[in-house]
Amino acid sequence: MVRRLRAAASTDGGAGPWRRGRVTAVAALLTAALLICHRVVPNTALRLGSLLESFLPWLALPMAALLGVALLRRSALALLALLLPVAGWTYVYGGLLLPEPEAAPGDLVVVQHNVSDENADPAGTARVLAAADPDLIALEELTPPALEVYRRALAPEFPHHAVRGTVGLWSRHPLTGVRAVDIAPEGITRPWSRGLRSLVGTPHGRFAVYVAHLPSVRVGPGGLASAWRDESARLLGDALAAEEERAVVLLGDLNGTVDDRGLSPLTSALNVPERGFAFSFPASFPVARIDQVMARAATVPHIGTLPSTGSDHLPVVAHIRPAPGTTAP
Numbered sequence: 001m002v003r004r005l006r007a008a009a010s011t012d013g014g015a016g017p018w019r020r021g022r023v024t025a026v027a028a029l030l031t032a033a034l035l036i037c038h039r040v041v042p043n044t045a046l047r048l049g050s051l052l053e054s055f056l057p058w059l060a061l062p063m064a065a066l067l068g069v070a071l072l073r074r075s076a077l078a079l080l081a082l083l084l085p086v087a088g089w090t091y092v093y094g095g096l097l098l099p100e101p102e103a104a105p106g107d108l109v110v111v112q113h114n115v116s117d118e119n120a121d122p123a124g125t126a127r128v129l130a131a132a133d134p135d136l137i138a139l140e141e142l143t144p145p146a147l148e149v150y151r152r153a154l155a156p157e158f159p160h161h162a163v164r165g166t167v168g169l170w171s172r173h174p175l176t177g178v179r180a181v182d183i184a185p186e187g188i189t190r191p192w193s194r195g196l197r198s199l200v201g202t203p204h205g206r207f208a209v210y211v212a213h214l215p216s217v218r219v220g221p222g223g224l225a226s227a228w229r230d231e232s233a234r235l236l237g238d239a240l241a242a243e244e245e246r247a248v249v250l251l252g253d254l255n256g257t258v259d260d261r262g263l264s265p266l267t268s269a270l271n272v273p274e275r276g277f278a279f280s281f282p283a284s285f286p287v288a289r290i291d292q293v294m295a296r297a298a299t300v301p302h303i304g305t306l307p308s309t310g311s312d313h314l315p316v317v318a319h320i321r322p323a324p325g326t327t328a329p
Contacts, residue, residue, distance in 0.1 A: 021075025028066050028078060032085035035059050035092065043261065046223025053259040054224070054288055057093055057277065059085070098275050100302045106204035107301075108320040109134040112291050114141050114213065114253040115150075116311035117166075122146040125309040126153035132306055132317045135202065137170040138251035140194070140213040141311075165193025167211045167252075173202045181239050183212060185231040195236065199245065205322045207298075208245035212236055212252035229255050230262040237265025240296070248296040249320055253313065255290050263292075270294035273303035273318060280305060280314040293318040 034041070038056060043049035063085050070078035103109075111134040115125055119141075126149070129137050137158060139150065147163065150170075154161070158170035162178040169175065181195030194213040199206060214236070215228035233254070240248060250270060256263045258272045272294055279286035286305070291313055293300055299321045306315040 017074055017076035019077065021070055021073045021078035024066055024069050024073065024075060024078035025081035028063070028070075028081040028085055031059055031062055031066065032088050035085055036088045038259070039261065047226055048223060050226055050256075050260050050262050051219065051224040053261060054257050056257070056259045057089075058287070060089055063089065093277075096273075096275055096277055100275060100304070103319055104321055106322055108136065108202060108204070108207070108249070108298075108322070109317065110136045110138070110249065110251060110293055110320055111306070111315055111317050112138045112251040112253075112293055113306075113309070113315035114291060114311060114313040115139050115146065115309070116313065117141040117143050117146075118312075119146060119310040121310040122149040123153050125311065126150055128307055128309050129315055130154060130157055132315075134317065135172050136200065136209065136249075136251070138209075138211040139168045139170070140166060140211070140253045142166050142168050162196060162198050164196035165191075167194055167196055167213050169196060169198055169209060169211050169251075171198075171200055173200050175200060181210065181212070181236070183214070183232045183235045183239070185215060185228040185235075187228060188215075194232075195239075197239070197243075200249075205247055206245065207247045207249050207320075207322075208243050209249045209251065210236070210240065212250065212254065214253070214255045217255050226256070226262050233263050234265050237269065240266070240269060246297045247322060249298065250292070250294040252292060253290060254292045257288050257290060258292065258294075266294060270296050271299050273300040275301060276303040276318075278303040278305050278314075278316050278318075280316050281312070283308050283312050283314050286314060289316070291316045293320070295320050297323045299323070 041049040111129050154170045160171040160175045162169050164180040175198045177199040181197050183195040184192045197210050200209050214232045217226040217229050278289050280289045280291040301319050303318040
């Protein structure tokens with residue numbers, strides 16, 4: 001069977017290993033170009049650049065397929081060409097696969113979760129989140145009936161909380177200076193409040209913590225519909241740039257990956273997780289992490305996921321490591 005496949009795939013007759021597989025070699029080089037030079041893919045038509053960047057780690061799949069073809073064809077040329085995308089993928093994403101580092105005494109543990117406004121089990125969701133023993137829990141898509149359940153369930157361990165619109169923050173440590181952050185795109189006219197900011201005083205320093213839920217994106221015949229998401233990201237980026245507190249933590253459902261250029265107002269100013277893929281959406285078969293944890297004057301050594309809840313997102317949990325000199329509370 002293998003011989004038949006090899007014969008069917010061969011177009012080079014008795015060509016040697018350095019002449020067979022030229023099409024496979026070209027495909028490998030194109031894959032490397034998409035991985036390494038994805039920013040040159042234009043976003044003007046169909047927002048193809050952002051669409052590619054949303055699933056950029058998954059270029060490993062065509063690389064694996066090309067490897068199989070190269071081995072089947074016994075093509076040294078294709079195998080050599082594949083070294084470029086493999087090296088590029090390893091450089092960009094290899095660090096995310098490293099083991100989780102040991103927690104440091106001053107780490108802040110945070111949980112981020114879009115709980116879904118259709119979640120039928122908010123009490124069970126609260127138990128899953130609290131079981132991670134975090135310092136902070138950020139929630140999005142809060143509805144009035146579910147909000148009361150979260151308040152009751154989380155109050156014993158997280159006595160401090162703040163809610164603005166449909167986003168909320170629960171904390172073991174005192175919250176001060178709570179205010180809404182306006183990140184509503186101009187085209188949204190209905191009541192829409194999806195951002196808050198609070199100061200959190202911890203034993204290891206004071207942080208300005210932002211919780212945000214950016215507009216959803218959709219993939220359709222017109223490509224990636226992300227204009228509102230991108231505008232909201234710019235507004236949030238402006239708010240973070242104006243933040244006077246040195247140490248900042250951003251938690252939220254940003255409806256985009258850290259590779260997506262639509263989030264560049266945020267990723268250009270904040271540190272993203274150093275280890276862990278933590279694909280969080282959709283919960284039934286996660287293919288992307290759109291639930292994010294970022295920080296300024298602090299690093300995010302690792303991010304992971306928690307067990308599934310009644311939401312269509314998986315919760316993510318991360319460690320925040322303050323930079324030396326973070327202001328004492």
